[in-house]
Amino acid sequence: MATTEEFLRDYGVDIRGNGQRRWPDEIKARIVAESLKTGATVNAVAARYGLRANHLSEWRSRARNGRLVLPAAEENGFCFASVVLSDGAGAAAVPAVPERGAKSDGMSAVPIEIAVGQVTIRLESGTKAARIAEIVRAIGGRP
Template identity: 40%
Template sequence: MFAKSSFLTALGVEVFASGQRRWPDHVKAQAVAETLELGVTVSGVAARYEIMPSQLTAWRRLAKDGKLVLPAVETDEPVFAPLIVRDETTTAPEPERPRAEAPVRVVRGSVIIELAQDAPAARIAEIVHALEAHPC
């Protein structure tokens, strides 16, 4: 048990003498993220973290409801978000005017987030991921 407890304390979990534990949100998020990997089971991850599968399922529900933000997926390949193109309804086209660098705009329902054009793709992906986890 010491080996597993040292694994948990290294992650930042407070383990009390009574056996009770206090789980930081980033550790909960890490455990949930592990369950989303291909071929990984909730039971397997729960055993690794010494918790009941039902507890891990509750954390997964928190993430689904947007109350627990998961870490961004690290990948060597580009990450793309869906793009929706729609026609603007205008009466007449406006004359072209020189414009400054347009910001990157992320729209989810009534939420609009504008980022600088040089915002890293990983940051944009994190924001899109967080917005998807929290329905508008």
């Protein structure tokens, strides 16, 4: 059976000679996501990884503030969000399907907007899908 240090090194945690650990952001995010599951407690999850509970609490705060992007929730089924384009003038929504003859090279000059409540995040039209997904996951659980 692997020791805690061997287990952590397998996940990419840098453990120095004096015992200090440097946790990659990806691992921090996975641990935070685990601590947010129903029934999980900060103390129990922290103990499982040999962490102090206050470190995990700090990581959770970073995730809430958008400084740590959590992995997508693992679900058995798919969950799709409806995508609607709007001209911002309060007119009827336009389906997010390009018209025939429209530029299909993916380089539209229209910026991407993500609206959550009264906050609108504007991104350049060339923003990569992976970055958009990170942002949506980071704000996904907020009203």
